[in-house]
Amino acid sequence: MTKAMFNPTEVTELAELVRTRKSPFSIIGGDTCGVTFGENDTVSTSQLSGVALYEPEAMTLVAKAGTPLAEIETLLAGENQRLAFEPPDLRGLTGQTGEPTLGGVVATNSSGPRRVAIGACRDAALGVEFVDGQGRVLRNGGRVMKNVTGYDLVKLMAGSYGTLGVLTEVSLKVLPKPECVGVLLINGLSDTEALSVMSAALGSPFELTGVAHVPTGIDGHPVTMLRIEGFEESVRYRIEQLRQRVAPTYDTQSEFSADRTTAGWRWVCDVELFHNRPGNVWRISVKPSDAPMLVSQINTDRVLYDWGGGLVWLLTSPDEDVRDKMKGIEGHATLVRGTGYNRFHPENQVVAKLSQSLRQKFDPRGLLNPGLMG
Amino acid sequence: MELPKPDTRVIERKAEIVSDLRNLLPADAVIDSPHEVYAYECDALTAYRCPPLAVVLPETTEQVAAILNYCHAESVPVVPRGAGTSLAGGAMPTEDAIILGVAKLNAVLETDYSNRFIRVQTGRTNLSVTGAVEQNGFFYAPDPSSQLACAIAGNIAMNSGGAHCLKYGVTTNNLLGVTLVTMQGEVTEIGGPMMDAAGLDLLGLICGSEGQLGIVTEATLRILPKPEGARPVLMAFDDVLSAGACVSDVIKAGILPVAIEFMDRLCIQACENHAKAGYPDCEALLIVEVEGSHAEIDAQLARISEIAQRHHPIEIRQSSSAEESAKIWLGRKSAFGAMGQINDYMCLDGTIPVSQLPKVLSRISEIGEEYGLQVGNVFHAGDGNMHPLILFDANKPGDLEKCEAMGADILRLCVEVGGCLTGEHGVGIEKRDLMSDQYSPDDLDIQMSVKDVFDPKWLLNAAKVFPLAASEERRKQALTQAKTI
Numbered sequence: 067m068t069k070a071m072f073n074p075t076e077v078t079e080l081a082e083l084v085r086t087r088k089s090p091f092s093i094i095g096g097d098t099c100g101v102t103f104g105e106n107d108t109v110s111t112s113q114l115s116g117v118a119l120y121e122p123e124a125m126t127l128v129a130k131a132g133t134p135l136a137e138i139e140t141l142l143a144g145e146n147q148r149l150a151f152e153p154p155d156l157r158g159l160t161g162q163t164g165e166p167t168l169g170g171v172v173a174t175n176s177s178g179p180r181r182v183a184i185g186a187c188r189d190a191a192l193g194v195e196f197v198d199g200q201g202r203v204l205r206n207g208g209r210v211m212k213n214v215t216g217y218d219l220v221k222l223m224a225g226s227y228g229t230l231g232v233l234t235e236v237s238l239k240v241l242p243k244p245e246c247v248g249v250l251l252i253n254g255l256s257d258t259e260a261l262s263v264m265s266a267a268l269g270s271p272f273e274l275t276g277v278a279h280v281p282t283g284i285d286g287h288p289v290t291m292l293r294i295e296g297f298e299e300s301v302r303y304r305i306e307q308l309r310q311r312v313a314p315t316y317d318t319q320s321e322f323s324a325d326r327t328t329a330g331w332r333w334v335c336d337v338e339l340f341h342n343r344p345g346n347v348w349r350i351s352v353k354p355s356d357a358p359m360l361v362s363q364i365n366t367d368r369v370l371y372d373w374g375g376g377l378v379w380l381l382t383s384p385d386e387d388v389r390d391k392m393k394g395i396e397g398h399a400t401l402v403r404g405t406g407y408n409r410f411h412p413e414n415q416v417v418a419k420l421s422q423s424l425r426q427k428f429d430p431r432g433l434l435n436p437g438l439m440g
Numbered sequence: 441m442e443l444p445k446p447d448t449r450v451i452e453r454k455a456e457i458v459s460d461l462r463n464l465l466p467a468d469a470v471i472d473s474p475h476e477v478y479a480y481e482c483d484a485l486t487a488y489r490c491p492p493l494a495v496v497l498p499e500t501t502e503q504v505a506a507i508l509n510y511c512h513a514e515s516v517p518v519v520p521r522g523a524g525t526s527l528a529g530g531a532m533p534t535e536d537a538i539i540l541g542v543a544k545l546n547a548v549l550e551t552d553y554s555n556r557f558i559r560v561q562t563g564r565t566n567l568s569v570t571g572a573v574e575q576n577g578f579f580y581a582p583d584p585s586s587q588l589a590c591a592i593a594g595n596i597a598m599n600s601g602g603a604h605c606l607k608y609g610v611t612t613n614n615l616l617g618v619t620l621v622t623m624q625g626e627v628t629e630i631g632g633p634m635m636d637a638a639g640l641d642l643l644g645l646i647c648g649s650e651g652q653l654g655i656v657t658e659a660t661l662r663i664l665p666k667p668e669g670a671r672p673v674l675m676a677f678d679d680v681l682s683a684g685a686c687v688s689d690v691i692k693a694g695i696l697p698v699a700i701e702f703m704d705r706l707c708i709q710a711c712e713n714h715a716k717a718g719y720p721d722c723e724a725l726l727i728v729e730v731e732g733s734h735a736e737i738d739a740q741l742a743r744i745s746e747i748a749q750r751h752h753p754i755e756i757r758q759s760s761s762a763e764e765s766a767k768i769w770l771g772r773k774s775a776f777g778a779m780g781q782i783n784d785y786m787c788l789d790g791t792i793p794v795s796q797l798p799k800v801l802s803r804i805s806e807i808g809e810e811y812g813l814q815v816g817n818v819f820h821a822g823d824g825n826m827h828p829l830i831l832f833d834a835n836k837p838g839d840l841e842k843c844e845a846m847g848a849d850i851l852r853l854c855v856e857v858g859g860c861l862t863g864e865h866g867v868g869i870e871k872r873d874l875m876s877d878q879y880s881p882d883d884l885d886i887q888m889s890v891k892d893v894f895d896p897k898w899l900l901n902a903a904k905v906f907p908l909a910a911s912e913e914r915r916k917q918a919l920t921q922a923k924t925i
Contacts, residue, residue: 123688124794124824146694181635188641189613202882210791211823212610212863214599214648215871215878216905217887221612221644230640242694265554269577271668297743300736307733353555353633376555376635398638411638416628420893421640427889439639 070107077203077234085201090436093228095170100160111169114234125240126209131169131233142240150241151187152178158341159403169233175225178335179276182373188224190239196231199429209237228435230428244295247327248305252290253317257358260290264374266312267292272304277374278334339368340381346404348380348388352397363391410439441488444903446536450516458494464506471495480539483524483531492533499544501657509625517899520651522594525586528868530650534903542593545657548572557633559660562593578663581608596656599648601864606822607698612647617660623895633660650866651901653894667731673741674757674768675748676722682751683724684797687821689747701727701772706816714778717771720755727772775818783831786843790854791863794824803853804828811846825863852877867905876907884910
């Protein structure tokens, strides 16, 4: 049987499609994260596209789910604003070639290095419109910064990978672009040393917006990267204060060039270190102080610490069971690319039961990416 | 305010239920004498009262689990209570419900500065969380006005905000994990000291669910290093529109203050009479606070003042010391008390897109004229969270009803311009019946089906959040099922 691909151009068309559907769908935005299933027909939101509203002075953007991320970033840049949660482009990891969409970013709660300071995609999401498994068009949240009217299904939908409904429109909080970006680079730290430097940096009053460490940087040596953004005089002041406070005796450089700092953090955000290398790609969320010990117990080809150590990217051989090494520590591992393991970390019994019941309510016939999250 | 018909079977069984609860809990953890339960008849929304069947004050998560397990098995309604500071009636009892208060659960369980979190029991007050970490240079960011009294449990239930959330976010953005006790008495961890939790975002769902999905007994909260310093600038304007335009321009310029507070003439005058802060005589006043080193603050305040100049302010007062800062904040911080001296008031909490500020302010004053009631505005302007204060006389027959009707009109206006009914106080009983103005029947149905999952018998705080007519079928069904057991 050949797979069919549906590209609804209207929300009502999508709702009708789901309402009359008898067998499961795979749901994609731009199909960049590679989570589709072999056997199922596919629904793409890519034709539900366009920015519905953008109010720079209110820091608010509302757009259809299929709107290309690039289009949104260009629009925001025109007003000197941006999506502050810095969504990563994982095509270099997944080998996919599609165009990242806003809906895909929200459905996967995709968040980059700046998450450590200003929150994840789910924190910037203000409202959603989606089609549930019964084909109903539903709304939750809105387009204002503060909203506690009823249950927060916006957070629930963010990161639900299409298993609760197909996103059709989202409202997001956007933030101003800073005047200046500064990066303090510290060379030659061991993972443990880097961890304590990163913790000290995040415990300082200088408001870091990026805190990463790689044991093998671009030149093959360890480098720790600390980013500060804001008005130029303030950034220069803070970078120097930070150096004196957390790295007085280490080999450091300060970088203020817009091109170089942008490229450097793109490299971290998109995990370019792993590009063009085979193996399983794991994304691990742990308490930062647990990270170096955990990493030392895993057989890895490449490692990248982001979020001050709270997020660890690992490149391993397919037979390395990362989750087995995590026993006894709090956290979870997602298999972003590779084989041999479930994509998502197993949940405790109570949470698994609640999540299963929620999926059953939102999608009683099991049509939407069934089995993807459990 | 309509409440569901109490379950007489539960009320008739009071003696038996109290005795069963006494078997589950320490002797002093169950309160059932009629005059003692009166202390729990309302929260900070004092216009609505109802004494509960009984009150339980457990000391451990296990005791909470035992109580809920029992109440679920016996179909006894439960109303959770933090510190009882809800402005929306979130902790208001019903006649057939027991109040489950978390006040005795107030310990700090763990502080971890290198990973920047604190784990507390949720009966702890908001301000005492900061109190537990400030000697090490950290603080807990959400700062509702009631922070001296309000409990973290209530903050999580209502997803509380505060003046500083423009920069730091509200409770949900600062909550890393919870210990949740479900209505069936099961205990589970959701999230933890990590930055993101696995699977569906149940943490985001629990936060702001107004105590309807379970009881949170422990919380892991993000703590932040204190800034080097903070200072405000006060700016006075001859008209409300200029003040609104100034807010927009500050945000567009890429400055992200910690707080942008707005007061109109009625509030300014009330504050002056009450606190004598020395505010200028003007139509609208902005207080903008920024953080950083001394030099950084000077630079940011200079930028803000430069932007304000374009809007022809009648006065700009830039603080250069802690004393001057305190003086600028004095009036704003006493605003609610000051308004209370003039008359009784009802505080609304609708949120609007900031672009709609001028339109909404002028409509609010028109609505006030139509109803013949005075209304003052004091609010968080940066995020559009309005707090219109409608003055009324509680002793004058019909005035409260008039005030409620006027409040409802203002909230409908907020929804109409693209905003919402409540930005930080919650729906509770107060705005329950307005939910249909914001959400379609299907939108409400999917939210209620979430409650079906966590609380299939609709026992937890069930008279809140959803219009009674919308939830009636579910509550009736749950009750019928309970009866047949």
